[in-house]
Each structure stands twice: as structure tokens, then as C-alpha cells.
Amino acid sequence: MVRRAVHGVLLLDKPVGLSSNDALQRAKRLYRAEKAGHTGTLDPLASGLLPLCFGAATKFSQASLDADKRYVATLKLGQTRRGGDLEGEVLRERPVNVSREAVRAACDRFTGQIDQLPPMHSALKHEGKALYEYARAGVEVEREPRRVTIHSIDIVEGEHDRWVLDVRCSKGTYIRTLSEDIGEALDCGAHLTALRRTGAGALTLDRAVTLEALEAMDEPTRDACLLPADALLADCPEVRLGADDAARFLAGMRRRLALADAGQVRVFGPEPRAFLGSAHIVAGELISTRLLSPSEVQGLVTERTERTA
CATH class of the missing domain: 3.30.2350.10 (Pseudouridine synthase)
Structure with a gap:
């Protein structure tokens, strides 16, 4: 199997009797994904919502682990x-x-x-x-x-x-x-x-898909089921940076902004909508928490462009 870079969050409706890791491995094979992880185990006895992370989204799995x-x-x-x-x-x-x-x-x-x-x-x-x-x-x-x-x-x-x-x-x-x-x-x-x-957290079962449904799809339809890499942070405020500030932010530099303190925000660069990572704001300074690599940012932009083309 030829693996590929896949970025995003899949809301899986896990069946009874399957472990979270087994469900993850089946989904990973279907997507031919290079990197994948789940957001905390769901007992084999239990069914329902199991968010799976691919590529860049794996960096933010803790947000779902910590969520209600x-x-x-x-x-x-x-x-x-x-x-x-x-x-x-x-x-x-x-x-x-x-x-x-x-x-x-x-x-x-x-x-x-x-x-x-x-x-x-x-x-x-x-x-x-x-x-x-x-x-x-x-x-x-x-x-x-x-x-x-x-x-x-x-x-x-x-x-x-x-x-x-x-x-x-x-x-x-x-x-x-x-x-x-x-x-x-x-x-x-x-x-x-x-x-x-x-x-x-902000994710709900009504948007989830089953493994059987994924298996019946072709690859473009399957890819369309993925939510953006920042979906696990959907209830966090957005901060958008210009090109210069975005480049410095990705380099780990703090940026001074006229914004109120916040425990966690999603940070985006200029259009096309480029997700850069998560951060927190203290005394007007934007401080990175989890950053994507430049290649991951470019991969997200490329995927977004291809899916909207």
C-alpha cells in the first residue's frame, strides 16, 4: 500500500465490539494515511463518537481528550x-x-x-x-x-x-x-x-460515519468526510495574522496584538485559510502552544485548494 499525507479529523461512529485502536487502524488503511491517532479510548462495549486525527490534526488530539x-x-x-x-x-x-x-x-x-x-x-x-x-x-x-x-x-x-x-x-x-x-x-x-x-467537546455524533460506509466510498468521497485539522479546537476563538506575523509566529516568535487574554486560540495566516497552530494570549502577547511545520501548513493549503476546486 502506498501511504500518503492526509490531514484532518474523521468523526467515526465506532461499533460495539471493536477496540478504539482496531477502529483507528482500519480507518488508517482506508485513507492510506501516513500518520493517524485517536483522541482517547472508547470501551469495546461502547459505540458512538470516536474522533480520529490524521496528519497535522494529531498535534491537537489533547484538546478532545480534555473536552467534556x-x-x-x-x-x-x-x-x-x-x-x-x-x-x-x-x-x-x-x-x-x-x-x-x-x-x-x-x-x-x-x-x-x-x-x-x-x-x-x-x-x-x-x-x-x-x-x-x-x-x-x-x-x-x-x-x-x-x-x-x-x-x-x-x-x-x-x-x-x-x-x-x-x-x-x-x-x-x-x-x-x-x-x-x-x-x-x-x-x-x-x-x-x-x-x-x-x-x-464541540463535536457531535450527527456528523459521524461508520466504517462500513467509508469502505463503500471511493477515495475522493472518503476524503470529503474529513473535517479541517483545527476541528478539535472548534470552540476556541480565531486569530488571523498577516504574512509577516504568520512567518514569525511559525518560527516560534511571540507577536504583540491588541487582543484580550485567552487560554487557547486558533491561529491562521492570510488567505487561503492557512491554519498555523494553537496559542494563548497573555498581556497582549500571542504565544504559541502547538505549531504546525511549514510543510504541514502547505499540505493543508493544498488539500483545501484541491477539495474546493
Whole structure:
């Protein structure tokens, strides 16, 4: 296979049963991309939004890692299972007698800043190994609670022992742990039967494509599915520089601008729209955070010109 330079972000709708890395490798082969990476793992049990980065976009994957997430989670009440999902053995069964008001009250208890104990069935590392590797070997590792933020939990639908919740949360939130905690608050236990990620920062599932759809496309149609390399920074303000300032900025030099302080901005050169990298503004100075190389900038300009021709 002849690899090629590809730049941009693909919003993939990952299927259940496929690891994030397997999904990435399949997409990378389809695009014949030289360089690719994902923006944080999505559990094989889960489906939904998995942003994949190609070429220059890989430099900004941390933005998606740090972004808030949104999930649709399906809970089964009355059963506690090992690992907190339907793949684990049943550990305990209890009768279910809940109302919508009780489920609402239980969800409210976990809205806001909470401390979560990371589950053993997670990718969190301990002495260089993922916790799930210890779990598979039957080894329990001591973990420290982590502070996360649950922005909202809305009831989509539900009755008796099956409830579907729409969860908006900070990075690092474990939805299977949240599901178990809600079950314990209802005094009947619960486990996760389905999980679908619908949002990551400003990116949403409604623009995502499946691997099967990508496989059926020809290369130009597949390329048209890619968002710009700055898509992971879509909620950051833009700063546009003239040719001289753009060249100096790419060389790592600070530029003085009459702009308010900002934690993160997207920086562009003159037309045609040339993305240069990310920066922050302190006391009127534009300071680079992540810069593209001149060849990457030229590659983005060339791709943009070809796609709009």
C-alpha cells in the first residue's frame, strides 16, 4: 500500500465490539494515511463518537481528550455484575421497586462534582499495566478516588428495571461506575447494558460515519468526510495574522496584538485559510502552544485548494 499525507479529523461512529485502536487502524488503511491517532479510548462495549486525527490534526488530539463528553447510557436495575456491565457474571440480584421520581432523585445525587473510584475494568494504568489486565487475572489493585464533574443527567426513557440516561460529564468520568452508584442509591443495584458516546467537546455524533460506509466510498468521497485539522479546537476563538506575523509566529516568535487574554486560540495566516497552530494570549502577547511545520501548513493549503476546486 502506498501511504500518503492526509490531514484532518474523521468523526467515526465506532461499533460495539471493536477496540478504539482496531477502529483507528482500519480507518488508517482506508485513507492510506501516513500518520493517524485517536483522541482517547472508547470501551469495546461502547459505540458512538470516536474522533480520529490524521496528519497535522494529531498535534491537537489533547484538546478532545480534555473536552467534556456526552453519553447515552442504558441501565438495568436489580443486578450487580462483575465489571459493571453485561459481560460480567452476576454477583447479586435484588428486587426493583422504583418510580421515575426516585430515579430522578438518585441521578440528582450524582450531579455536580463527585469523587469516583476508577473501576478495575478500565484502561487506567498501575505500574505500567492497565487495570483491566489485573482484573482479568483476578487481582484487585488499590485505587484512589478521582474528582470528576457530572454536568447533567437527564432521563431519556425508562420503566421498572430499564432506564436510559443522557449524561454530560467531564473527562475521566466512568459511566459504568456512575451506573453502579445510581443503582446503589436506589437500593437495588444496577449495571450498564449499553453505552453510546454522542459528543466530545464541540463535536457531535450527527456528523459521524461508520466504517462500513467509508469502505463503500471511493477515495475522493472518503476524503470529503474529513473535517479541517483545527476541528478539535472548534470552540476556541480565531486569530488571523498577516504574512509577516504568520512567518514569525511559525518560527516560534511571540507577536504583540491588541487582543484580550485567552487560554487557547486558533491561529491562521492570510488567505487561503492557512491554519498555523494553537496559542494563548497573555498581556497582549500571542504565544504559541502547538505549531504546525511549514510543510504541514502547505499540505493543508493544498488539500483545501484541491477539495474546493
